[in-house]
Amino acid sequence: MGRAPCCDKANVKRGPWSPDEDAKLKSYIELHGTGGNWIALPLKIGLKRCGKSCRLRWMNYLRPNLKRGAFSEEEDDIICRLFVSIGSRWSVIASQLPGRTDNDVKNHWNARLKKKLLGKHAKGAEAKGDDNGGITGSPQQPAPIGHGRNELDGRFYIDAANHGSSSVMPSTVPCLVSPWLPEDSGGQALQCLNDLTTELDEILRFNSLMTVATGPSEENVMKPKPLGR
């Protein structure tokens, strides 16, 4: 027996949101908050939408202080660095980019940065005559670092950051990282990766402490340094 659906799909509107629906959702949440129950929210407002859909709309589009438009070079660097360190933990990566949502980051990665990364790597591999494409694992999925909830649950990295234990990096990492590093040997790549991982741990630990102490705030977010390319 499968899991029960979160809402009655027959009686729920799907597809793009109308300005009227946006206005209803926005004004209600600004006045009353979410009440901690997204499933009940559309009923209260009178929207024929799934609670999950409301949450998504609010988080990705209606929420205040969202940054729209093109990603800066600095943001690109941050995304690439974090992706190299923790894989496709978009919510974690987005938390380091004030005003950006996980969906934004994910879309940006899939649309641009992935190609940028793979493009650079392809060039490098070509030059070195790397018949494996230089990437350990699937050529379409080059960054399974620490990703996969069963094998190496993403929370491990957060826990490592919060508790100061060391991180584990699979042997795939140097191949993946190399496009974002200066021309180097494997040893330099590993050293650079270690620095990166340490920095990430510090950042995540810092942000975690600040969030606990003062609540989430843009000022409290510590950002990684731009990549030296």
Place this chain on the structure above:
DNA sequence: AAGCCGCCCAACCGCTCTTCG
């Protein structure tokens, strides 16, 4: 001008995790 193609973004789907009774 029209058709094709690729890019990009909003939204959906299905899964796991967390919380609560």
Place this chain on the structure above:
DNA sequence: ACGAAGAGCGGTTGGGCGGCT
């Protein structure tokens, strides 16, 4: 301790749009 419900997350899809032929 256990199960159900809700929340959150990452992967995927579909459609609008602009550029190219």
